[in-house]
Amino acid sequence: MGFPKLVILIPLFCWMESVYGIGANWGTQSSHPLPPATVVKLLIDNGIGKVKLFDADYGTLRALGKSGIEVMVGIPNDMLANLGSSMKAADKWVSKNVSDHINNNVNIRYVAVGNEPFLSTYNGTFLKTTYPALANIQAALIKAGLATKVKVTVPQNADVYESPSGVPSSGDFRADIHDYMIQITKFLNDNGSPFTVNIYPFISLYLNPNFPVEYAFFDGNATPVNDGGTTYTNMFDANYDTLVWALQKNGFTNMGIIVGEIGWPSDGDRNANNQYAQRFLQGFMTHIAGNKGTPMRTSPVDAYLFSLIDEDDKSIQPGNFERHWGVFYYDGQPKYSLNLGTTNSGALIPATDVKYLQRKWCVMKDSARLDDPSIAQSVSYACALGDCTSLGYGTSCGDLDARGNVSYAFNSYYQKNDQADEACRFPNVSMVTKEDPSTKTCRFEIMIEPYFGGAGRLIGAIRSLVAGLVLVLVL
Incomplete structure (x- = not known):
């Protein structure tokens, strides 16, 4: 068997006093x-x-x-x-x-x-x-x-x-x-x-x-x-x-x-x-x-x-x-057990004092029908501005049914826009729920509070809110 050629499409360490570390x-x-x-x-x-x-x-x-x-x-x-x-x-x-x-x-x-x-x-x-x-x-x-x-x-x-x-x-x-x-x-x-x-x-x-x-x-x-x-x-x-x-x-x-x-x-x-x-x-x-x-x-x-x-x-x-690619999720919580050889517990230690938004999610309305003509357009819009990369064959949310896929897309957009009311107003097909729709393998995220550490972050948050407001006009 030949040595497989490595190709990388994307886009740790030096010495610390003479002691190597990760x-x-x-x-x-x-x-x-x-x-x-x-x-x-x-x-x-x-x-x-x-x-x-x-x-x-x-x-x-x-x-x-x-x-x-x-x-x-x-x-x-x-x-x-x-x-x-x-x-x-x-x-x-x-x-x-x-x-x-x-x-x-x-x-x-x-x-x-x-x-x-x-x-x-x-x-x-x-x-x-x-x-x-x-x-x-x-x-x-x-x-x-x-x-x-x-x-x-x-x-x-x-x-x-x-x-x-x-x-x-x-x-x-x-x-x-x-x-x-x-x-x-x-x-x-x-x-x-x-x-x-x-x-x-x-x-x-x-x-x-x-x-x-x-x-x-x-x-x-x-x-x-x-x-x-x-x-x-x-x-x-x-x-x-x-x-x-x-x-x-x-x-x-x-x-x-x-x-x-x-x-x-x-x-x-x-x-x-x-x-x-x-x-x-x-x-x-x-x-x-x-x-x-x-x-x-x-x-x-x-x-x-x-x-x-x-x-x-x-x-x-x-x-x-x-x-x-993270060893930790977006909120600093470990994804799996990993012993870096650097802690007494031999496990990853989560981030502390993480501030989350409210425990609520945007999902497909119970009364909405999958053949509603606005569903496809709404999902496409939500995924384009949210994050639907956990949907698809072999992914963590790949086992969701059709309604679950729609709800996941809606919630991703909703959370990314800081749970703004306007971000869960897909025409007659969405609603806010306080019942966690997550499954055993698929996490419906609740976003963490936005960090306004600089002007760029603030502008990003404003842009997200505007996107939510525009949603009503686009759909």
């Missing part, structure tokens, strides 16, 4: 994010000592001050061109998003310049802007006197390297971007910075129905891949070592590696469920316990779980599973 990606594309202070406490309670961000949000970084948590701040891809063409812009970015926060006791250790900028599906959009931005940010860090404490890196998708023969030892950087990869990797290596890669066995399973399922996990049940006497029984080790070989072949034998993202979604696809997610992540944690590495790199694995909390505003273009 990290987590903290994304914020949520309609109702938990307050940053609540998330920081969640991280601390669960012994997660490192966090990777996708931007440099002021409120998020401020909440991380004095926590001791190591932070990787992110620069979005759409900022690369400006930062790469203007040293002044790079200096300003570092001053505002690194220096100021370090002065307020935020333990920033890395700057992620871009996020998977060489992803093949971007069709080369960021090929020529990533390196100039990387160089300018590094220069700005040097000028700020921070280059020894804060390192730059470029989180790459695992599709930047490949193995023509299907085994790790044939690994090399993708031919079409080889020169770009060497340029960036040499720059990182020369500056003592790590190579960051995102590895997702789930995506390979999602894209290829013939992918050997057991090879995605760590139980040792897969048919081994033999690479010149070295055997691989899981995709993570094989993929990681393909990168190790690619680095070695190009002269970067001892370069540090960070696994910037690794995880498994819990909904939105037939292979995305709590059982598989728990199996994968617990398998991964057990696999790397005791500072065990891979056949080619026996040193401890540095990794950030993807991700900490579900994000219901993420794009679902790659797949409905995109909104369900």
